[in-house]
Amino acid sequence: MILQIEDVLCTFCGCLCDDIRVEVNEGRIEKVRGACRLGSSKIMGHNRIKSPMIRKDGELVEVGYEDAYRRAAEILVSAKHPLLYGWASTTCEALKKGILLAEEIGGVIDTTATVCHGPSIIGIEEKGLVGSTLGQIKNRADLIVFWGCNPSEAHPRHTLRYSSNACGRFVPEGRKGRKVLVIDVRETRTARNADRFLRIQPGTDYEIISALRMIIGGKADSLPEDIAGVPRKDLIEIADMMKNAKFGAIFFGLGLTHSRGRYKNVDNALSLVSELNSHTKFVIMAMRGHYNVTGAGQVLAWSSGYPMAVDYARGAPYYNPGETSCCDLLSRRDVDAALIIASDPASNLPRGCVEALGEMPVIQIDPFENPTTLFADVVIPSAIAGIEAEGTAYRMDGLSLRLRKLVDTEYPSDVEILQAILDNIRRLRDDN
Amino acid sequence: MIIKGGIVYDPANGIFGEEMDICIENGRIAEDAGGEVIDARGLLVMPGGVDAHSHIAGPKLNTGRIMRPDDSRMGTEPRTRVCRPSTGYTVPNCYAIGYRYARLGYTTAFEAATPIIEARHTHEELEEIPIVDKGALTLFGSNWTVMECVRDNDLGRLAAYVAWGLRAARGYGVKIVNPGGGEAWGFGSNVKSVHDPVPHFDVTPAQIIRALAEVNERLRLPHSIHLHFNNLGRPGNYTTAIETLELLKDIKPSRMRQVVHVAHMQFSAYGGTGWKDFESKASVIADYFNQTNHATMDLGQIIFGPATTMTADAPLEYANARIGHQKWSNHDIELEESSGVVPWVYMRKMPVNAVQWAIGLELALLTRDPWKVVMTTDHPNGGPFVNYPEIISLLMSREKREEEMKTLHEVVRSRSTLPSIERELDWSEIVIMTRAAPARILGLEDKGHLGIGADADVSIYNIKPEEIDPSKDHAEVKAGMSRAKYTIKGGVVVVRDGEIVAAPQGRTYWVDAAVPESEMDRMLSALKEKFERYYSIRMSNYMVQDAYLSNPFVVRAGVQPLKEVI
Amino acid sequence: MISGRTLAQGAGCEDKMSPLYINEVSCCYLSEDDYRALGLSDGMNLLLTSPHGSAVLRAGVDKGLPQGIVFIPMGPWANMLTGTDTNGCGMPGFKGVEVEVTPTDEKVLDIRELMLRGR
16 A cells, blocks of 8 residues: 655755655655655665674674663763764654763763854854744845855755745745855855855855954955955945845855864854844854754753753763863763764764774664774664654754654664663663 | 641632641542641641743743853752752753752743744753643734734634644743734834834734734633733833733633733833933832733842843844843744843842842732732743742841842932832732732632642741741741742652652643634635745644643633533 | 765765765865866876875866865765864864875775774
8 A cells, every 4th residue: 555645854954844745655665755865865765784783703793682782781881981972863852861871871972063063052152143943034035145055965955945945925036036145165056056156265254254244343444455365345245235135144054163263153153143133134044964963952952951062970961062072072082982873973073083983882873884883882773763763853943843753663763772771771780 | 648737828718827737639639638747837838839920941941051051050960869960040951940940849830932833842841841830821922824813803713823823832821922023023123112013914013912812812711811011121111011901901801810911010110211211110000900900910020140031022132132242042933923032140230120120029019919910030031930039038028128229229219119118928928929829810720729629739838937027037038938848749749858859740731722613714724825835844744743742731711611621 | 175065975874885975975076277287087096195194085076166175075085184173162173174185096995994994
């Protein structure tokens, strides 16, 4: 029997599109309609890890789930300061269990945000965030700025659903009713859809933003003719575009957070938007990558008070990015075991951190094999959230949505796996 | 369980400090009972506290937490055998909210403002708040569908939408914040009076407020409309307050309660033409409440020190950020609202803050009927709720007020009437303002009193009302009220000697209001178009699912007379 | 050197042992001018060396790039070149890493060889 499921959520990127149509036949997904290439590739699925595995004499050997849970528990109990990392591509419910686990074992919990929009969060701590939901932008924005982000490749449906090409109440004509400005170091696919593309030198975002703030603050005359390689008159023109918009929106990406200046770039951009509100209406939003990286920050914030990099070694939450964030913990060898869930630090962290992972016991929970598997001592395959398991995820604008279960599976969900590990830990502790 | 020998205050049942035993069976107050005996000889016993207006869950809370790691560092308490770790002072984590309310002897707290589209998040946080029963009011004041129904003068469709919205949000009541202003803020402007039209919608705040009030009564909702006035926080706004209340005078309540509850009255009782000649108009407002019977208020008392302002009144937060040179978060919510969060500090030597502090107390002391007043700080806007014992001791002691005023800017004497107020509230009046009145105002029939069948939510304090003189012994009052000797929630001892000993999951209240099917169908066909064209999510993904209320308590209401109450 | 997301990197990123993903993230893109100046052609490889490490990648052209900048889709190869210093904010420098680029006859390692190099 073929089952058509409407309004499915796509669990790929921070757009969290909720209008996907999926055709299920005999418990298998046959067709995906309405998703982008990234989303359909994920929903259609591919090679899975077949069985739990434990590394013996250098090789991963298939074992039962109970053995894997017990081994994982032993690793975590004997560690002095374990790291629980990932969380951006699983449900909020899984992270809730993870936080409980971190509390009980005195571990440190960090999300992939620290190597993504972590600096954006630090910027928000400095300045606050002047934002909105995506629908507000779709209905009102007549100027869209993409700064250091490339939705054409990273968030393919963003422009059509929410931003430059969307139709809304006060912008019924869609793309024609909006101006699009792209600021980047390279001419990306997104830049080719822009009315105006401003190319800047790598690592000069801070200077450019500062110059725009000065122009908007009426101090254009104090600026030199050339700012970090950009003519002043170009920036005056861009500042005018911003001030003359009825509703402007800046979307920014890793171009700001990964470059020289890091959180200061974001801090400056947030200030620019705050100041623009003295002239017109303006909002700003981070283009969050993983579908639930926003939710990971939300769950951590309401549970611990902090949105990432939370260390429970002292019994109470302690937060200090640069000290309790994954990269720093690994490169300083401040952790001695790692549970990696729904992420791939072996690919996405600098080599120096990956080498540290190679020196400690690693537990991996993931539906799929990835380079982190090469370093794992215990591998626990899980159900795919949003396809095989229900749960909650938060879109890049902070809107929470419920993920559906589309097909049955024999794999346990992340929540079930974490609960089983927790049960094993409690049992081990009771035995001692 | 039997609570023996306490001095019981249960003003809803005409008990004003009598020595008596309280029996608890199956989570309710009973005629008699066996089991555990709690020795409360000579101690102050009252129903569990009810907070009718507090910001405890939802996106704006997390916005506050995320932008204020400095605040999270305050109030850190490690995990215990019973408790998860606590953090924060003005924006505590979810666990701290539950534990701290319980330690104060509070057993119920209602979140005051949730946009429908973000209600799922609110419920995710409510689920994580231990011990207390809770609910959330739902925002309707700048909603496109609401404004279109009002413009078309179609109250049938509006009633259907409000009922549907409460169901979608699993909400408890109709909250209106700076009506129309949230929409105007979508393009960076605001509405300046109740008769200032909302751009693009051809309605005025006055029309929105009246229509929602009428529909609220048509739906026989347990709570009245819950209103945050236009022009809140601005000098001279007391005229807006009275003008707005006058709009609602002729509306008949459908239940034994007010027609409008005014949120954090303190922020709307301001005189003056600007900050320089800012002064209290609390006496004018209190007179109005003394002469009318359709409105109730909560105080929104300020507490000196740090606060975090958070409200759906986004233009106000913009102004706060500019005045205070503070970091500013804003969050516009498609088709429904705007909102903002700004950290704040109330300072004793700041003239405006000193007068604000006096206004809250004046309102409580000059309004004759305590049933019209709920003690709140509009947590965390006026300051965190953990300071309620401070307010109680101020209301009970003129001496304490005098001592405090000596530490404040001198304008507190010339620009408020507080120095001349002699009234000192007694325990019954405190119990009314913190228990009985908020429960009645919210329409929580089983709370705020200790009659047979009421929820067994009881607080017992290490205060001997027959030995203590609160007027003089205000320090003891504050200390005693800060750490309940016992807090009993639903018949379970959750606090003993000021420490949490159990953390059961509370209930979440929401209102399911029935409307005629034809009205609902008519409303839904118009609403579907909103989702097709304007919302950024699908209608089928919009409503809060059952999974987000693990322990729901459904209150039935509706257009038709009620056949059954479950 | 800057690193970032691409469509192919994204589409393969939950199937990271697949050739689609591996091919994408082991490619170093140069501007047309730089590509020509280094005398590169189809199938040639580059040795990239940064203060933090080195790696051999395939060479490609990205017309959107200016001279003097190379782009590598985020992944294990790019991260052979990035350092661990976060300047106290938790975020290492994934973009703006100085690298020396030289054509090489060395082959591009397979993912296992690359990851387990030196173990």
